[in-house]
Amino acid sequence: MRTLPAAIALAASAALLLGACSDPSPSTSNSADSTSTATTAAITPFDVTTIPVSEEVAALVPQAVKDRGVLRNGASTDYAPGEYLAEDGQTPVGYDVDIVKALAQAMGLKNGTTETAIFDTILPALGTKFDIGASSFTITAEREEAANLISYVQVGSAYAVAKGNPKGFNPADPCGTTIGVQNGTFQHEYAEKLSQECVDAGKEKIQVMPLDLQTDVSVKVIGGQYDATLADSTVIGFTISLAEGQLEQVGEVLEAAPQGIAVAKNDTELALAVQAAMQYLIDEGYLEKILEPYGSQDAALKTAELNPAAL
Secondary structure, rough: OOOOOOOOOOOHHHHHHHOOOOOOOOOOOOOHHOOOOOOOOOOOOHHHHHHOOHHHHOOOOOOOHHHEEEEEEEOOOOOOOOEEEOOOOOEEEEHHHHHHHHHHHHOOEEEEEEEEOHHHHHHHHHHEOOOEEEEEEEEHHHHHHHHHEEEEEEEEEEEEEOOOOOOOOOOOOOOOOOOEEEEEOOOHHHHHHHHHHHHHHHOOOOOOEOOHHHHHHHHHHHOOOOOOOEEEHHHOOOOOOOHOOOOEEEEEEEEEEEEEEEEEOOHHHHHHHHHHHHHHHOOOOOHHHHHHHHHOOOOOOOOOOOOOOOO
């Protein structure tokens, strides 16, 4: 969940996932090379140009946006599969990037563009530099004070194991197992908390193994060094889709929370237009189709709410 400063960076090459490593020791690297651009080679995005314009939605779009013909999005492109950089290191890709294009299509605009921005600078730039912020914003009360938020996906934490669960990992009782997590994430803290609960209950602690890249964690799960990995549910879905049958999810999604598209707080007109466009994408099945290539279709919500009850 994007409630922590650390973003999940995925080196998501299916080929990389095929080469299992051996040493199950945690990584301590802090080098600039510890993050990697996710590959797009295994992803064929849904063709959003096939989405018909909704005249009802188009009628709600503010005149200034209509005149420009472009829906401008700001995103911190370091959070696969929502938003990340293609192999050229410059082009934003990911399901949020596709969703922005789909929103623009539904609104009858020429295009929906995404520009890379530092995460903390996106909300202050709404209404000036950017029309919207589609950047995996977990909906919180604090953020709803700063912007309008339209819900569209729900993301939590999930476990993945090697295909067939050869180690017999039980998500309901992880005590005594070895679980790989990514450094600096919510799941890193959550796994440590679960381990302490095991100890307090008189059980064996969880061997929590933090690494800098989720891909490296997945390789060790596939290779049998770790019993399971715990990550964002969308990250798990994405990793599974790229692992070509070598990983599978076990158990239900934990600690789920909705994420939202952000619009300037004083721009109710655009917020209602984005809400209507998102609901159109949901009702016509396009949102799930956009999420599916990234293994995230199960994250789609059924209702696009404007400023729903927040965390």
